[in-house]
Amino acid sequence: MHVVVPFDASEPKTRLAPVLDTGERSRFAAAMLRDVLETLRAAGHTPEVLATAPVDVGAPVTVDQQPLTPAVNAVLAAHEAPVLVVMADLPLVVPDTIRRLTGAGSDLALAPGLGGGTNAFCARHPAFRVDYHDGSYRKHRERAAACGATTTTVDSFRLALDIDKPDDLVEVLLHGEGHAETWLRRDGVRTRHRRARPHSCAMTASPR
Amino acid sequence: MHVVVPFDASEPKTRLAPVLDTGERSRFAAAMLRDVLETLRAAGHTPEVLATAPVDVGAPVTVDQQPLTPAVNAVLAAHEAPVLVVMADLPLVVPDTIRRLTGAGSDLALAPGLGGGTNAFCARHPAFRVDYHDGSYRKHRERAAACGATTTTVDSFRLALDIDKPDDLVEVLLHGEGHAETWLRRDGVRTRHRRARPHSCAMTASPR
Incomplete structure (x- = not known):
């Protein structure tokens, strides 16, 4: 199975700007990417990174400066099904x-993200192509139906939780066990105390 | 298996106040409760509602005005394991x-909610008791370990997504197929257009 992890190497995780500076976001994004790659290897795969710029993470990297949609569609066109695409965050x-x-x-098999995106999919139908713009989960279901492909929605919070916003960081602290969680505890939390911005509450668990 | 759905019948879903008024929140909360009860019945169970006040939803209701933690612990003490507790939202x-x-x-078996709460659990150990205050997921894992119980985390976004805040409503529109989704499309969306508050953007899917 061809396995690809798209990665924005240029300016990753801009929505984390309220709590992490550019360098921190870059290191945190690389830590998340390493977690995803290790998980894929532990599941028996040999993942490749599809990045917007060269990145050194101990895996083969294809650089494609196109936006996400044409870049992933180029992968789908170039490889025989099944193809597995898992986001880096x-x-x-x-x-x-x-x-x-x-x-x-x-x-x-589609893994929706919170808010209606598509965080991962496994396509076994050769005609399936992606369109990541705006609410892609629903769009991908419609596209699959249009090419006669059956669809399953994978019910997983681990796949649904792309780490994008300050509020998401608490989930990494709660459920993470890899590089991203370690980085956040060591460097991210130190960062938080140094800055003491209001957003730091994002790292505290909410009630119930 | 004894199956209980705790329900705040007094003032449900206060965090939805920016987009729904008191009566609307009450009707929406009841629609979500009905969805949960029907799903439990479809899975072969006979759920009971544990409510803070009488509520008419076509299921047996026990009224307990205590806070959630002692109310659920009273259920655990009164019934032989296994006991399944699933939140109404x-x-x-x-x-x-x-x-x-x-x-x-x-x-x-623990189903964490976003932010570190516990949205549902199935307890097969007679000594397990809950504490829903602040980050209960981690606390419940520790309590289970303390009484020698093995724990599994159920990886499900359907169980992780308690519908609490305006931003959560988009998930009901995307993935819901029952009373709550129907109510939201019919009455909730009408409400939105009438008021045209900034929060109404909560009902639009976000990118990717």
């Missing part, structure tokens, strides 16, 4: 989650 | 999700 994913995605048994 | 849950929770095979 999913540090909570564990090997069992990946197995649920690849073992779903339909032509397209 | 999880309208995305489907029967398969419930089966993953009850079939997890450990002494305690």
